[in-house]
Amino acid sequence: MPDKVRIAIDAMGGDHGASVLLPGAEISLVRHPDIEYLLFGHSDVVEPLLAKMPVLKAKSKFTHTEVSIRMDDKPSQALKYGRWKSSMWLALDAVKKGEADVAVSAGNTGALMAMSRFNLKMMEGIDRPAIAAIWPTLKGESVVLDVGASIGADAAHLLNLAAMGSSMARVLFDIEKPSVGLLNIGVEEVKGLEEVREAGQMLREGQFPHFDYQGFVEGDDIGKGVVDVVVTEGFAGNIALKTAEGTARQFGQYLRSAMNRTLMSRLGYLLARRAFRTLREKMDPRRANGGVFLGLNGIVIKSHGGADSEGFASAIDLGFDMVRYELLAKIGQSLARDRAATQTAKQASGAAS
Amino acid sequence: MPDKVRIAIDAMGGDHGASVLLPGAEISLVRHPDIEYLLFGHSDVVEPLLAKMPVLKAKSKFTHTEVSIRMDDKPSQALKYGRWKSSMWLALDAVKKGEADVAVSAGNTGALMAMSRFNLKMMEGIDRPAIAAIWPTLKGESVVLDVGASIGADAAHLLNLAAMGSSMARVLFDIEKPSVGLLNIGVEEVKGLEEVREAGQMLREGQFPHFDYQGFVEGDDIGKGVVDVVVTEGFAGNIALKTAEGTARQFGQYLRSAMNRTLMSRLGYLLARRAFRTLREKMDPRRANGGVFLGLNGIVIKSHGGADSEGFASAIDLGFDMVRYELLAKIGQSLARDRAATQTAKQASGAAS
Numbered sequence: 001m002p003d004k005v006r007i008a009i010d011a012m013g014g015d016h017g018a019s020v021l022l023p024g025a026e027i028s029l030v031r032h033p034d035i036e037y038l039l040f041g042h043s044d045v046v047e048p049l050l051a052k053m054p055v056l057k058a059k060s061k062f063t064h065t066e067v068s069i070r071m072d073d074k075p076s077q078a079l080k081y082g083r084w085k086s087s088m089w090l091a092l093d094a095v096k097k098g099e100a101d102v103a104v105s106a107g108n109t110g111a112l113m114a115m116s117r118f119n120l121k122m123m124e125g126i127d128r129p130a131i132a133a134i135w136p137t138l139k140g141e142s143v144v145l146d147v148g149a150s151i152g153a154d155a156a157h158l159l160n161l162a163a164m165g166s167s168m169a170r171v172l173f174d175i176e177k178p179s180v181g182l183l184n185i186g187v188e189e190v191k192g193l194e195e196v197r198e199a200g201q202m203l204r205e206g207q208f209p210h211f212d213y214q215g216f217v218e219g220d221d222i223g224k225g226v227v228d229v230v231v232t233e234g235f236a237g238n239i240a241l242k243t244a245e246g247t248a249r250q251f252g253q254y255l256r257s258a259m260n261r262t263l264m265s266r267l268g269y270l271l272a273r274r275a276f277r278t279l280r281e282k283m284d285p286r287r288a289n290g291g292v293f294l295g296l297n298g299i300v301i302k303s304h305g306g307a308d309s310e311g312f313a314s315a316i317d318l319g320f321d322m323v324r325y326e327l328l329a330k331i332g333q334s335l336a337r338d339r340a341a342t343q344t345a346k347q348a349s350g351a352a353s
Numbered sequence: 354m355p356d357k358v359r360i361a362i363d364a365m366g367g368d369h370g371a372s373v374l375l376p377g378a379e380i381s382l383v384r385h386p387d388i389e390y391l392l393f394g395h396s397d398v399v400e401p402l403l404a405k406m407p408v409l410k411a412k413s414k415f416t417h418t419e420v421s422i423r424m425d426d427k428p429s430q431a432l433k434y435g436r437w438k439s440s441m442w443l444a445l446d447a448v449k450k451g452e453a454d455v456a457v458s459a460g461n462t463g464a465l466m467a468m469s470r471f472n473l474k475m476m477e478g479i480d481r482p483a484i485a486a487i488w489p490t491l492k493g494e495s496v497v498l499d500v501g502a503s504i505g506a507d508a509a510h511l512l513n514l515a516a517m518g519s520s521m522a523r524v525l526f527d528i529e530k531p532s533v534g535l536l537n538i539g540v541e542e543v544k545g546l547e548e549v550r551e552a553g554q555m556l557r558e559g560q561f562p563h564f565d566y567q568g569f570v571e572g573d574d575i576g577k578g579v580v581d582v583v584v585t586e587g588f589a590g591n592i593a594l595k596t597a598e599g600t601a602r603q604f605g606q607y608l609r610s611a612m613n614r615t616l617m618s619r620l621g622y623l624l625a626r627r628a629f630r631t632l633r634e635k636m637d638p639r640r641a642n643g644g645v646f647l648g649l650n651g652i653v654i655k656s657h658g659g660a661d662s663e664g665f666a667s668a669i670d671l672g673f674d675m676v677r678y679e680l681l682a683k684i685g686q687s688l689a690r691d692r693a694a695t696q697t698a699k700q701a702s703g704a705a706s
Contacts, residue, residue: 138603148538151546185501185591193504193588219595223603235546236589238538242572243593247600250491250576254635255608258628268625275611275618282607 004034005323008091008100011041012068013107015305018045024312026056040087069111078111092119095298102319106303126295134288137225143169144230148238158199163338164294165229166211167331181217183232210334290315357387358676361444361453364394365421366460368658371398377665379409393440422464431464445472448651455672459656479648487641490578496522497583501591511552516691517647518582519564520684534570536585563687643668
């Protein structure tokens, strides 16, 4: 376990910029005094803010750069003007050079992914990156991946997702052998996308000492917390994640308008306000802010662009945990062992066919 | 507008069978006295129930059959033992023969779809069926399709879904020109599945007088009610639907446990109980029960297998509306006109490339 955690921050990312991100960094620093920050951004923006935040300033090393990535540029455009010099690139580069243990950005997702791949490169045996989300469930939390790094996935990629996701669940939830499910549109073996069925067969038949494969799960099983890790390709995963966010907001709005309708309901709300606060905290999307980029030679955390300081602090906390409990090393170990298991399974199914 | 609506009921479907379905049929009959039922099922089960329900019995014609389809059989198995003679088949066959205007079943989805295709056949110009769901939104309701009839969709099929879904929205919501969005993982034109991008281009460039194409929508836009019709292929659509159902249930459970925690919160609940009832009704999945099979030469409604009587009544109500407002004829008209528009768009893009 490292005695300090060095976190590189792209201080120019997100919808609100440094004035929201730096207070977020300070919140996380108070919770984790062994953080050291490397901040990247424009001095005109960052230095005046830092001057007012002595606690943060004392634990930060600031690097000025003129260039920051716009939120709505295409990845190719961002790479063109932002490579080597933007605040996003420099934060990733600090991880690459070993000066930071993790990079956190609230910036343009596509650009961050493209720069991460370009700079950090993929881990051995992984072709494509994934974004893992932490999903609040009735039982606690689950890891869901991929939620949008790439579209489509063959069976081998789905197996890699199972290995990476279960490593992350082991680190986050402190479970020796996380349970894993494949997202599908039915629990029967004959249903669903061909790649999903193929991955299901390999997972059933192979030996995976790191996780416990439970079979197919459906959309409504995610929120129940039926498994610790839900594996899916990025198109369906992104739609599932955003649909759940939308439904949660919808419910919140129904609840607010119901409680505001009459004098009696407003009075009832006042009496039960602590219960409502608990509920709000449970449903607070800021608690689970932060997607983890997996499959790269380095840890990168993507915060929601619209996150406030509390939300950005959650994303930093997540990065802190990933470093502290050595996610990267554990993923590497899992992949190596699972690769051996997959080979065995492939040979077995090859011999059988 | 037909003066009576003849509804064929598979009385043996669902998790709970006729003892739940027949009371549901009676609920819907009370709401719509111009319904006439054709009931198909085993006389040992159905007749004793009917004897206790004189209102329903007076408006029903019962046909006995020994065979009913099990909930967990594969479609191929169900076809083998259930074709020509099961309660499910006979309900569909009544539509085929013109004796009923719509068939409603709470039975095995895969079997119902397979039998529907086999018996009713696809509409001209439609290769694959779709299931359309009615999705409660902050603005009212939207039609979402396909939610699981088939996996994957090329651009042409997505265009057919837009035509069929907008016809259904016109019938259900009484909107002259429903708005249509394509479900994707980003709103930018360059993002997402290739087929979705291709369909997006055709929809942007073609002339579709029946609906108003609004571009890509994301998962969280569905619950906002951004468009009247959300078009997606069946894998992602099914996962979106089930994830939303799961999230709604999750929220309900959080709310219940929060309100039960302390004396004050229970008291608050009592004072606000009418507000909570409104909320419960808004979130009640039974209100929006019933998937509509589209693309067939006949209307088939699939109720949730686990629906109670009230839920099954909603599915029948939906079938009633579809007949009363002549869904099938309107879909036929839309498809014919849109086909002309698509041809024009194809020729234009063919000429441009």
